[in-house]
Amino acid sequence: MACQALPAEELLPDARGRGDKIAFKTKKAVAAHFFHLRLQKAPTAAYLHGTGRRLDDKCWWCNSGAVQTRDHKFCKRWKDAQRLLWRRVSEATKEGGRKRWPATATAALLADDRCTEAVMNFRSTAKIKSKAYYKRKAKWDKTAANAPKALASRYFQLRLNKAPTAPYLMWTGRRTDDKCWWCRKAPKQTREHLMKRCAKWQKEQDVLWRAIGLATKVGDKEGWKRTSTPVARVLADARCTEAILSFLASTHVGKWPDKPRE
Numbered sequence: 139m140a141c142q143a144l145p146a147e148e149l150l151p152d153a154r155g156r157g158d159k160i161a162f163k164t165k166k167a168v169a170a171h172f173f174h175l176r177l178q179k180a181p182t183a184a185y186l187h188g189t190g191r192r193l194d195d196k197c198w199w200c201n202s203g204a205v206q207t208r209d210h211k212f213c214k215r216w217k218d219a220q221r222l223l224w225r226r227v228s229e230a231t232k233e234g235g236r237k238r239w240p241a242t243a244t245a246a247l248l249a250d251d252r253c254t255e256a257v258m259n260f261r262s263t264a265k266i267k268s269k270a271y272y273k274r275k276a277k278w279d280k281t282a283a284n285a286p287k288a289l290a291s292r293y294f295q296l297r298l299n300k301a302p303t304a305p306y307l308m309w310t311g312r313r314t315d316d317k318c319w320w321c322r323k324a325p326k327q328t329r330e331h332l333m334k335r336c337a338k339w340q341k342e343q344d345v346l347w348r349a350i351g352l353a354t355k356v357g358d359k360e361g362w363k364r365t366s367t368p369v370a371r372v373l374a375d376a377r378c379t380e381a382i383l384s385f386l387a388s389t390h391v392g393k394w395p396d397k398p399r400e
């Protein structure tokens with residue numbers, strides 16, 4: 139697969155570097171972005187949304203509500219760069235007099251070595267890369283970003299459903315059951331259970347849901363309630379981040395258990 143994903147050789151950074159370190163670095167970065175894009179791993183809004191790192195999949199440049207996939211061909215921010223890209227692509231792939239823009243699928247374009255140079259040029263102008271994403275991330279989840287690292291990591295794990303809860307530990311082969319180790323009746327230890335009903339953390343849950351209610355209140359309309367709001371929605375809403383962080387800080391939810399409990 140690695141072989142198949144390689145663009146034309148001369149476009150890859152020169153291994154010897156020839157003393158020009160900056161050019162080498164730039165070229166290497168552009169090549170990396172190219173691979174990310176080709177492998178559907180570029181930090182587009184759609185990708186970040188799918189991996190739980192963004193709240194929505196909309197383009198952060200357009201504000202037109204367009205979903206920011208790599209197929210987002212009409213981004214307002216990169217109009218000129220895109221026009222140039224597609225002109226170069228249609229030049230590079232011209233067979234006879236046929237013009238193929240813009241019906242060509244992005245996937246086909248990325249897989250076609252004749253287009254690699256055009257794509258790389260596009261990538262070096264249009265900064266569809268992590269810098270914009272990191273700036274963005276700091277903005278949308280400052281609260282979590284400013285929290286102590288261990289706490290923030292528990293928060294993100296919980297949000298991505300990767301926290302070491304009993305079902306997760308069972309799923310990864312570290313436990314033999316998915317029952318809550320804090321409750322006598324031992325129901326399944328889901329996120330819903332931990333943040334709403336677990337007997338061990340009742341006091342903290344009351345505080346949490348009061349804070350969520352306040353944070354999500356809009357005008358006269360009441361905020362979210364424990365009985366009617368799925369935990370997943372709370373975890374995906376930036377307004378609730380602070381409440382969840384202080385819930386986590388006051389409980390052991392999302393912490394690795396000290397020793398295996400059978």
Ligand SMILES: [Zn+2]
Pocket residue numbers: 197198199200201204206210212213214215
């Ligand atoms: Zn856009």
Ligand SMILES: [Zn+2]
Pocket residue numbers: 318319320321331335336337338
């Ligand atoms: Zn419990």
